[in-house]
Amino acid sequence: MSANEDQEMELEALRSIYEGDECFKEISSISFQFRIGELEDTKAFILDLTWPEMYPEAAPQISLDAFFNNRISAETKQLILSKLEEQVEANLGTAMMYTLFEWAKENQESLMENHKPVVTIVTSSSDSATGKKKEKKEQLTKSQKRKIINRTDHKGELPRGWNWIDVIKHVGETHLNTELL
Template sequence: MTANEDQEMELEALRSIYEGDESFKEISPVSFQFRIGDVEDTKAFILDITWPETYPETTPQISLGGYFNKKISPETKQQILSKLDEQIEMNLGTAMMYTLFEWAKENQEALMENHKPVVTAVTMPSSEINTSSTGKKREKKEQLTKSQKRRIVSRTDHKGELPRGWNWFDVIKVGASYLFSTRWCSY
């Protein structure tokens, strides 16, 4: 079998195995994402896997660079990738995506044993710091666009008041049914 036939067969198998599974996502016919662990789990991570043209005879490209993995330290990411490379070397030449995914799920604790979540500092702009330290809160004024201002002006008279009856509606009896005009009541 050629590499493309092997890829097609493995792709068909992956689709049938992981149909409806939220942990598996097919980005393209040669690119996939596998989530290891629950979304809420602090030790969860996502594997981005891409098949090269000659896969499964050559190794797939695995990445942990996604946004979901930002809380994982670079050392832990490197450890995960090196352990996955060992599994890839053992399965080279065969369809290995299911094997890799299940192995990673079973060994999640071992892969994340040295995991210390990366904490990013949140900085506040100096204007927010000054207002919070004085205890005064600035009231934010509503900003209107030009088209919103024009619409308001077109509905009001020169004094800024709405014309009498602007929110009334008319009921017209036609036969046994009632029709309402286009002016609707605001209450």
């Protein structure tokens, strides 16, 4: 059988085995993704596999460059790739996609045992990193702004005594109140 016939047979087998499986995704007739683990699992990862022209006589290209894998450290990715390459060498010359996917599922714990999630924090300001919320400024109307401007001097400061009580008026009112009593 030629490499193309082997690929077609394996492709047909993969489609029937993984039909309806949300972990398997056929990118093209020679490129596939398979998620190992549940979406919420911090130890889950996605395998990208692409068949070269001479597959299965030649090894498939295996990648962990999917965005989903950004939380996995480079050391852990390297370990996964080296272990998968050992499996590829053992199965070279035969249809191995199903074998690789199932092997990765069965060995997920050992592949990810030294995994410490890589955390990347994207923040727009230092306040959001500390958990503080920014206070919104009160929105003023044009007339409110005009009143403030009319009360302030050229530096934007209120004149001295702007909120003082009219002492004479106040004394007069208190004097009247005491006479009435």
